[in-house]
Amino acid sequence: KNEVEQSPQNLTAQEGEFITINCSYSVGISALHWLQQHPGGGIVSLFMLSSGKKKHGRLIATINIQEKHSSLHITASHPRDSAVYICAGANTGNQFYFGTGTSLTVIP
Amino acid sequence: EAGVTQSPTHLIKTRGQQATLRCSPISGHTSVYWYQQALGLGLQFLLWYDEGEERNRGNFPPRFSGRQFPNYSSELNVNALELEDSALYLCASSPWTGGPVGGYTFGSGTRLTVV
Numbered sequence: 001k002n003e004v005e006q007s008p009q010n011l012t013a014q015e016g017e018f019i020t021i022n023c024s025y026s027v028g029i030s031a032l033h034w035l036q037q038h039p040g041g042g043i044v045s046l047f048m049l050s051s052g053k054k055k056h057g058r059l060i061a062t063i064n065i066q067e068k069h070s071s072l073h074i075t076a077s078h079p080r081d082s083a084v085y086i087c088a089g090a091n092t093g094n095q096f097y098f099g100t101g102t103s104l105t106v107i108p
Numbered sequence: 109e110a111g112v113t114q115s116p117t118h119l120i121k122t123r124g125q126q127a128t129l130r131c132s133p134i135s136g137h138t139s140v141y142w143y144q145q146a147l148g149l150g151l152q153f154l155l156w157y158d159e160g161e162e163r164n165r166g167n168f169p170p171r172f173s174g175r176q177f178p179n180y181s182s183e184l185n186v187n188a189l190e191l192e193d194s195a196l197y198l199c200a201s202s203p204w205t206g207g208p209v210g211g212y213t214f215g216s217g218t219r220l221t222v223v
Contacts, residue, residue: 033212035214042214042216042217043198043200044214045200045213045214048212086150086151088151093156093163093164095153095156095164095166096141096143096151096153097153098150098151098152098153099150100150101150
């Protein structure tokens, strides 16, 4: 069993839809990261969370420490949001546990 | 401001050879991280360097090693290459003050192919 589980694995949405990607973790972490990976491998760090909620543009990330769960929401989705979204937990030793990613396709 | 730069972008080696991958962090970032993304697999944590020292390593054999130089740039060395070492190797950097601070900035990766 992976220390970090993401769902769904694949997601197809119509442009404008509200999207939610979920992440559950079973290890002790000090921070939870959401990453966006574009075709070709380029990775962008979207959020780092240790509690609560963060918002950046149309992206919102939340974390519930007690339930060991985080969600990434995309409002008013757009085809340029199509990418793989990866959840990763980091412990105090900066060791990362990565989820297997959610492949998002937004159709115009 | 320049981002995290990795070189080379592509590298082809034969089984048994050694590969050296390089990473230059963002100016002011003292921590450098290395990750492996093999085809069909997720990202795997390899190594973390900070202030010239190896701080943590993932579950990889000793033939994966590296170092961090005084200017905080880093090298990843893979000895006795095996076919399954073929992967995208990503480097990231961040500032470090005793705990995760801010975000991590990733390089665009080195694609290593072992034939």
